[in-house]
Amino acid sequence: MKKKLVVIGAGMASGRALEHLLEADKDAYDITLFNAEPRGNYNRIMLSPVLSGDKTYEEIVTHDANWYEENGVTCRFGEHVVKIDRERKIVVGQNGEVAYDKLLMATGSAPFIIPVPGKDLPGVIAYRDLDDTNTMIEATQKPGAKAVVIGGGLLGLEAAAGLKARGMDVTVLHLMGHLMERQLDEAAGYLLRRALEDKGIEVKCQASTAAILGEDKVEAVLLQDKTTIPADLVVMAVGIRPETRLANDAAIEVERGITVDDAMRTSDPDILAVGECVEHRQQLFGLVAPLYDQAKVVAATLLEEDAVFAPKEVSTKLKVTGCDLFSAGDFAEGEGREDIVFRDPSRGVYKRLVIENNVIVGAVMYGDTADGNWFFGLIKDKTDISDMRDTLIFGPAFQGGEPLDPLQAVAALPDDAEICGCNGVCKSQIVDAVKAGATDLGAVRAQTKASASCGTCTGLVEQLMAVTLGDDFQMPAAQSVCGCTDLTHEDVRRLIKSKELKSQAAVWQELGWNTPNGCHVCRPAVNYYLLADWPVEYQDDPQSRFVNERKHANIQKDGTYSVVPRMWGGMTTPDELRAIADAADKYNVPTVHVTGGQRIDLLGVKGEDLPAIWKDLNDAGMVSGHAYAKGLRTVKTCVGKDHCRFGTQDSTGLGIKLENKLWGSWSPHKVKLAVSGCPRNCAEATCKDIGVVCVDSGYQVGVAGAAGMDVKETERLMDCETEEETIEVATAFMQLYRENAKYLDRPYKWVAKVGLDWVKEQIVENVENRIALVERFELSQSIYQKDPWAELAAPDEAPKFGPLANLTLEAAE
Ligand SMILES: Cc1cc2nc3c(=O)[nH]c(=O)nc-3n(C[C@H](O)[C@H](O)[C@H](O)COP(=O)(O)OP(=O)(O)OC[C@H]3O[C@@H](n4cnc5c(N)ncnc54)[C@H](O)[C@@H]3O)c2cc1C
Ligand code: SF4
Ligand code: SF4
Numbered sequence: 001m002k003k004k005l006v007v008i009g010a011g012m013a014s015g016r017a018l019e020h021l022l023e024a025d026k027d028a029y030d031i032t033l034f035n036a037e038p039r040g041n042y043n044r045i046m047l048s049p050v051l052s053g054d055k056t057y058e059e060i061v062t063h064d065a066n067w068y069e070e071n072g073v074t075c076r077f078g079e080h081v082v083k084i085d086r087e088r089k090i091v092v093g094q095n096g097e098v099a100y101d102k103l104l105m106a107t108g109s110a111p112f113i114i115p116v117p118g119k120d121l122p123g124v125i126a127y128r129d130l131d132d133t134n135t136m137i138e139a140t141q142k143p144g145a146k147a148v149v150i151g152g153g154l155l156g157l158e159a160a161a162g163l164k165a166r167g168m169d170v171t172v173l174h175l176m177g178h179l180m181e182r183q184l185d186e187a188a189g190y191l192l193r194r195a196l197e198d199k200g201i202e203v204k205c206q207a208s209t210a211a212i213l214g215e216d217k218v219e220a221v222l223l224q225d226k227t228t229i230p231a232d233l234v235v236m237a238v239g240i241r242p243e244t245r246l247a248n249d250a251a252i253e254v255e256r257g258i259t260v261d262d263a264m265r266t267s268d269p270d271i272l273a274v275g276e277c278v279e280h281r282q283q284l285f286g287l288v289a290p291l292y293d294q295a296k297v298v299a300a301t302l303l304e305e306d307a308v309f310a311p312k313e314v315s316t317k318l319k320v321t322g323c324d325l326f327s328a329g330d331f332a333e334g335e336g337r338e339d340i341v342f343r344d345p346s347r348g349v350y351k352r353l354v355i356e357n358n359v360i361v362g363a364v365m366y367g368d369t370a371d372g373n374w375f376f377g378l379i380k381d382k383t384d385i386s387d388m389r390d391t392l393i394f395g396p397a398f399q400g401g402e403p404l405d406p407l408q409a410v411a412a413l414p415d416d417a418e419i420c421g422c423n424g425v426c427k428s429q430i431v432d433a434v435k436a437g438a439t440d441l442g443a444v445r446a447q448t449k450a451s452a453s454c455g456t457c458t459g460l461v462e463q464l465m466a467v468t469l470g471d472d473f474q475m476p477a478a479q480s481v482c483g484c485t486d487l488t489h490e491d492v493r494r495l496i497k498s499k500e501l502k503s504q505a506a507v508w509q510e511l512g513w514n515t516p517n518g519c520h521v522c523r524p525a526v527n528y529y530l531l532a533d534w535p536v537e538y539q540d541d542p543q544s545r546f547v548n549e550r551k552h553a554n555i556q557k558d559g560t561y562s563v564v565p566r567m568w569g570g571m572t573t574p575d576e577l578r579a580i581a582d583a584a585d586k587y588n589v590p591t592v593h594v595t596g597g598q599r600i601d602l603l604g605v606k607g608e609d610l611p612a613i614w615k616d617l618n619d620a621g622m623v624s625g626h627a628y629a630k631g632l633r634t635v636k637t638c639v640g641k642d643h644c645r646f647g648t649q650d651s652t653g654l655g656i657k658l659e660n661k662l663w664g665s666w667s668p669h670k671v672k673l674a675v676s677g678c679p680r681n682c683a684e685a686t687c688k689d690i691g692v693v694c695v696d697s698g699y700q701v702g703v704a705g706a707a708g709m710d711v712k713e714t715e716r717l718m719d720c721e722t723e724e725e726t727i728e729v730a731t732a733f734m735q736l737y738r739e740n741a742k743y744l745d746r747p748y749k750w751v752a753k754v755g756l757d758w759v760k761e762q763i764v765e766n767v768e769n770r771i772a773l774v775e776r777f778e779l780s781q782s783i784y785q786k787d788p789w790a791e792l793a794a795p796d797e798a799p800k801f802g803p804l805a806n807l808t809l810e811a812a813e
Helices: 012-024 044-052 065-070 130-140 154-165 186-198 245-249 288-302 372-381 406-412 427-435 441-448 458-472 489-498 504-510 522-533 547-551 574-586 607-619 651-662 723-740 747-754 756-765 767-784 788-792 795-801
Strands: 003-008 029-035 073-077 081-085 090-093 096-099 102-105 109-111 124-126 146-150 169-173 202-204 209-213 220-223 228-230 233-236 240-242 258-260 271-273 278-280 325-329 337-344 349-356 359-366 418-420 561-563 591-594 600-605 632-637 671-676 690-695 698-703 715-720
Touching: 003 012, 003 096, 012 029, 012 288, 029 090, 044 130, 044 154, 065 073, 081 245, 102 288, 124 130, 130 154, 130 233, 146 154, 146 228, 154 169, 154 186, 154 233, 186 202, 186 325, 186 349, 186 359, 186 504, 258 271, 271 288, 325 372, 359 372, 406 458, 418 458, 427 441, 427 458, 441 458, 489 504, 489 522, 504 522, 522 723, 522 767, 561 607, 574 600, 574 607, 600 607, 607 788, 632 651, 651 671, 651 690, 651 723, 671 723, 690 723, 698 723, 715 723, 715 756, 723 747, 723 756, 723 767, 747 756, 756 767
Parallel strands: 003 029, 003 102, 029 073, 102 271, 124 233, 146 169, 146 233, 169 202, 258 278, 632 671, 671 690
Antiparallel strands: 081 090, 090 096, 109 240, 209 220, 220 228, 325 359, 337 349, 349 359, 561 600, 591 600, 690 698, 698 715
């Protein structure tokens, strides 16, 4: 008599397992196949083309009625198995029992539904099967209907693209900072987002769903930040969980999935499991490739043959037209790992290989994925790539020959080879311009427009000039930001504005960075440029800051910190002094020092005490003095006309007003101010970044002074008649500096580069521009003028301030 095999679940894994089993031995078992869905096996991964209208359901059926009949499979479709009785070796279906000798569990996964209010409203669905797909297609029939897809992973994006292709308004909400973060790095995630947005899909990252709203059907999605997005359909695609309920109830061993050994046997030797419902050596599965390997093994085990399942690397592709991406292996950054990055901003191409011990361990590519499988092969085979390292990123077509000298390569380019993608300038145009006398980059730019837009072809243009001019060519002296790019700080600032780049990922990609995420040199600069230019759109990235700014305190050479509360205009009160003294006692502060900027510095505070001491000082009404920041530090004042017989104006009052206006703003470097009540200049205003000297007729505003490594007197920017005008001019100068200076240039260095005349043009002569600068400064302050101590003194922030292992020279700044 034939043995009885019962299979629970007619999904992709069991379909493949049955094929192997029947091919090997058609008569080994009497097979009964249960499926909760009212249909047999189909190619689930092709539901997305069905949704977008590229395929019909009939086209994706893998096993039809004939196949089951020919193979003698008894189908119980549309019937849930509700129980497994292991003692009696019986499976209980909704319509009756079936006995088994061997049982194969292939129950797949259940979509995870976020437990928010409104999750059960009609119109809220998951994306798992044909019924979900049909519900979505039906929703698109209503004119003007809107869909919200929660989840920016593979499934969510395929759902979004399908719905959009059928004419729906679609918004994707994604909790993380970039799309498909498990498969893609930030750069590729950025390109993917851009491509989806080009299709008209709205994408919101870092969007956390608070509730789904509606009376008796879904009407909108409410986010934690209180935004409401109207929706007629909500698709939740936030993840899957192995479907283990039956196994649990039957007391089969389950961890996150049904645990199986290498032969796909569960803890009960007569029960096997295959597919997404299993957990094998602590690993879960969500793509079909490993499931097909499992299917082979499970068929062999059913036939009592030896077979072992060993998971292999998997690669991911997204089935959305126009979004070509490929990802495989592990692409996390780590010690001992290095990256090879290639970007072509004009074609929207990004490729990154992660290499460890001369072997590729990960690959991410976007826009041109033709070589994906070749790289995937190198990952799987652990091929030593040392010999092809220089040309590796260009793919298999470029391997094997002698590495080409870059100049030779440029010389070998045909005349019509495009050099500047933005402006469509080809090689011969540049060569002609050089031969006609354009011997420096500026002249070539002016005449041909090559390298005048995104600037990423600058290196190529220079190589072409070098080839054409020979020894007469002189490399321009301009210094690039760091090894990650050939662009200068000035280029980067200009391009961030002109190309409206509003995220780090956008900068890396559009400006052709040759590292995945920049380095410790360029990241703080780019972070600053982005927050200065796009205060509303860009979110400050604390990880791109120096340690002092991350810790909101200056690290000292013994690893302790200094704490400086703000004293507005250098004024203080007995109460503040008492609070400072109490804090010094309470936290055993060894040194209390009065600084040159008229503040009190508590030196020697332990890292773990920082949140507590901040809280105590906050409670006494004091905020951070930003003594560690590239931003406004101090406003020093003299006592002015209230007390001094020489005083001409209220220098202290003006200093306090200026500090109130300017504190909290980030700038390219630290900024120090001072206000003296008369030209005797007791507050030393003439060597500050901005210094005001009060005179009988008003206020002389000087800028660009210095008293550090360099000593320099301020230059007179403008004479003002009123305090208001003085504050306006100082604020406009601060903003002009914020918007234009190179990161880590103090104002005196920056003014030397742009010239005081230009600064005057912007602020003194063009009053409209001055007002606009002040408005932009105020907009930025609406976001950044906040006390970091108050934010970080909360008890749950305290652990972040434990002792630091490494000290760094950044302390000096
Ligand atoms: C829209 C979509 C797109 C995808 N795209 C890709 C892709 O591009 N590449 C890729 O590799 N993977 C993709 N996947 C994932 C892939 O489809 C799954 O990995 C695969 O289908 C899992 O196979 P399975 O047999 O384990 O489970 P399933 O195919 O889910 O089959 C499980 C079956 O068991 C049935 N069942 C569960 N419990 C019971 C019960 N108690 N009684 C009776 N029947 C039961 C279910 O109804 C279901 O039909 C995609 C998935 C979806 C939904
Ligand atoms: S700067 Fe002039 S006003 Fe101020 S304290 Fe000195 S002498 Fe007095
Ligand atoms: S950086 Fe130099 S001047 Fe400044 S505190 Fe340190 S030692 Fe003194």
